[in-house]
Amino acid sequence: QVQLVESGGGLVQAGGSLRLSCAASGRTFSSYVMAWFRQAPGKEREFVNAITWGGGTTYYADSVKGRFTISRDTAKNTVYLQMNTLKPEDTAVYSCAAGTISYSMWYDRGSYYRYWGQGTQVTVSS
Numbered sequence: 001q002v003q004l005v006e007s008g009g010g011l012v013q014a015g016g017s018l019r020l021s022c023a024a025s026g027r028t029f030s031s032y033v034m035a036w037f038r039q040a041p042g043k044e045r046e047f048v049n050a051i052t053w054g055g056g057t058t059y060y061a062d063s064v065k066g067r068f069t070i071s072r073d074t075a076k077n078t079v080y081l082q083m084n085t086l087k088p089e090d091t092a093v094y095s096c097a098a099g100t101i102s103y104s105m106w107y108d109r110g111s112y113y114r115y116w117g118q119g120t121q122v123t124v125s126s
Contacts, residue, residue, distance in 0.1 A: 002026035002115045004096045009120030012086055016124075020081040022096030022117055029053045033101045034072060034079045037110055038092035038122075047108035048094070051079065059107050064090075086124045093119040 008020040022034070035050035049060045049070040058070055069082040079096060097113035106112050 002098070004098060004115055004117035006094065006096050006117045006120040009094065009122045011123045011125065014086060014088055014124055014126050016086050017082070017084045018086065018122060019083070020094055020096075020120060020122070022079040022081075024077045024079065024096075024098060029077065029098060031100055032098045033107055033113075034070075035097045035099075035107060035113060036070060036079075036081045036094055037097060038090075038094045039119075040089075040092040043092075045095075045110055046092075047110070048081070050107040057104075059104060061108070083122070086122075088124045088126045090122065091124050092122060094122050095119040 003025045005023045012018050030053055032053045033050050036048040037045050038048050039045040047061050048064055051058050051070045051072055067085045072079045096117040098115040099113035101112045
């Protein structure tokens with residue numbers, strides 16, 4: 001049974017930092033793409049970034065480039081989201097996702113991810 005468990009969310013002031021973790025279990029993820037998505041109240045789910053588990057290639061939404069970093073620790077089966085220079089508009093529930101996706105142009109589409117975590121709340125105060 002595949003499980004993705006996020007942790008690390010919380011309340012932070014604008015300009016601050018947080019690191020989210022996504023612990024993955026239940027199968028080998030070597031051929032998977034791991035991603036972070038977020039959803040703010042009243043808004044659609046938004047792609048944040050993605051990383052290929054095998055090669056570690058990363059992809060970012062323009063809104064977070066230069067501020068957020070995705071990484072993975074293959075020994076710990078964990079994906080991280082380091083968020084710096086946080087803004088109030090970054091407030092959302094952040095969810096980890098995993099999927100086998102053939103083309104990088106699809107990495108930002110949530111429908112291509114098979115497994116999802118329960119999400120963790122990130123709140124940025126102004």
